[in-house]
Amino acid sequence: MKTGYLIDMDGVIYRENQLVSGARDFVRALIARGAPFIFVTNNSAPTPEDLSVRLGHLGLPGLSARHFYTSALNTADFLSETHPGCTVFVLGEGGLLAALHEQKIANDAIHPSYVVVGEGAASWEKLAKAHSCIERGARLLATNPDNWCPVSAEETRPGAGATAAFLEASTGRRAYYLGKPNGYMFHRARRKLAEMAGGTPDQIVMIGDTMETDIRGAIESGLCAYLVLSGSTQLEAVGDYVFQPTRVLQSVADLVEEVQTGQPSSRLDSPVFQHAVASRDRRGSRHRTDGEHVQKPHPRAPMTR
Numbered sequence: 001m002k003t004g005y006l007i008d009m010d011g012v013i014y015r016e017n018q019l020v021s022g023a024r025d026f027v028r029a030l031i032a033r034g035a036p037f038i039f040v041t042n043n044s045a046p047t048p049e050d051l052s053v054r055l056g057h058l059g060l061p062g063l064s065a066r067h068f069y070t071s072a073l074n075t076a077d078f079l080s081e082t083h084p085g086c087t088v089f090v091l092g093e094g095g096l097l098a099a100l101h102e103q104k105i106a107n108d109a110i111h112p113s114y115v116v117v118g119e120g121a122a123s124w125e126k127l128a129k130a131h132s133c134i135e136r137g138a139r140l141l142a143t144n145p146d147n148w149c150p151v152s153a154e155e156t157r158p159g160a161g162a163t164a165a166f167l168e169a170s171t172g173r174r175a176y177y178l179g180k181p182n183g184y185m186f187h188r189a190r191r192k193l194a195e196m197a198g199g200t201p202d203q204i205v206m207i208g209d210t211m212e213t214d215i216r217g218a219i220e221s222g223l224c225a226y227l228v229l230s231g232s233t234q235l236e237a238v239g240d241y242v243f244q245p246t247r248v249l250q251s252v253a254d255l256v257e258e259v260q261t262g263q264p265s266s267r268l269d270s271p272v273f274q275h276a277v278a279s280r281d282r283r284g285s286r287h288r289t290d291g292e293h294v295q296k297p298h299p300r301a302p303m304t305r
Contacts, residue, residue: 001202001203001262002035002197002201002202002203003035003201003202003203003204003205004035004036004037004193004194004196004197004200004201004203004204004205005030005035005036005037005038005204005205005207006037006038006040006186006189006190006193006204006205006206006207006218006223007037007038007039007040007206007207007208007252008039008040008041008180008206008207008208008209008210008214008231009039009040009041009043009051010041010043010149010209010231011208011209011210011228011230011231011232012207012208012209012228012230012231012252013027013039013055013060013252014055014058015230015231017058018058019058019059019060020230020251020252020253021230021251021253022251022252022253022254022256023060023251023252023253024059024060025253025256026252026253026255026256026259027060027063029255029256029259029260030259031062032260033259033260033262035259036193036196036197036201037067037193038066038067038068038069038189038192038193038196039051039067039068039069040069040180040185040189040206041068041069041070041071042070042071042143042144042145042146042179042180042213043070043071043095043119043144043149044070044071044072044075044092044093044095044096044099044118044119044143044144044160044179045072045092045093045094045095045096045118045119045120046070046094046095047065047070047072047094047095047098047099048065048066048067048068048069048070048073049065050094050095051068051070052064052065052067052068066196069188069189069192070095070099071118071143071144071160071178071179071180071185072092072095072096072098072099072100072118072143073099074143074178074179074184074185074188074189075096075099075100075116075118075141075143075178075179076099076100076102076103076105077103077188078178078184078188079100079103079105079114079116079141080103080104080105083113083114086105086113086114087105087106087107087108087111087112087113087114088100088105088106088107088108088112088113088114088115088116089107089108089109089112089114089115089116089129089130089133089138090107090115090116090118091115091116091117091118091120091122091126091127091130091163092116092117092118092119092120092143092160093118093119093120095118096116096118096119096120096143100116109129109133111133111136111137111138112133112138113138113139114138114139114140114141115130115133115134115138115139115140115141115167116141116142116143117130117140117141117142117143117160117163117164117167117175118142118143118144118160119143119149119159119160122163127163127166127167127170130167131167131170131171134167134171134173135171139173139176140164140167140168140171140173140174140175140176141175141176141178142160142161142163142164142175142176142177142178142179143160143178143179144159144160144161144177144178144179144180145160145161145177145179145181145182145213146159146160146161146179146213147159147161147162147165148162160179161177164177179213180208180210180213180214180217181212181213181214181216181217181220182217183217183220183221185217186206186217186218186220186221186223187221190204190221190223203224204223204224205223205224205225205226205246206218206223206224206225206226207226207228207252207255208225208226208227208228208231209227209228209229209230209231209232209233210231210232210233211227211233211237211238211241211243211245214227215227215241215243215244215245216241216243219243219245220243224246224247225245225246225247226245226246226247226248226249226255227245227247227248227249228248228249228250228251228252229248229249229250229251230250230251230252235248
């Protein structure tokens, strides 16, 4: 049985600019076996070329741009497929701008079809301009639902979801959130994987460290969902969720042998969670999705003098 892999990056392959133990052997095993794989990330800031260079510096040289699919590429694919000829006003960095340019989606600061929000610092002037565009009829689209993203074990940074939330509050309009767990991200990543493999693999596995995005999106898309504990999710938190991963692994190192042999290992069955303790995230919800909101615009409170 031929298996293809969709693989999250931060927390799965590396943490804080260091490879996760076993990640190098895992990727080498995939390449040696000829298993198709794509790194799938919600980070819209880097280009695939940027990510290839970064992993090369971390100890994984030789990966080409075709091995990466970002939420920026997903956003450009979505707009190109659903609204050909649209224009955008962008709050984001190089990876998002490059992806939109590649799909010939023009930047428009006068009357854009969409305000597109990605990662990156947004000046007050650009936020005010985006607000004005939305009030004049532009639709609000976010590359991903991440309110915040980890920088280190003790530090985070604001994500695209937080910027989109600002514009939701200021305009009373609701954003549509692409990226994981949105099914469109998985649909396009699966298509890209099939193109790489020369046909759809018999089985597609999503490997991630986040229940709300990687695991939820994979399950809702009908894929196998492998949770690794090398990133943001602790084992005791898994039982809090209605949806559950197909398997739980300490890290991708647990998959090296079965990739090499092509035989699943029985010792890697998911643990039982009857003794799991409910967890509480001090930061609140990390992710925003359009499903949290009513579909009609939410009116702003009236201004007072």
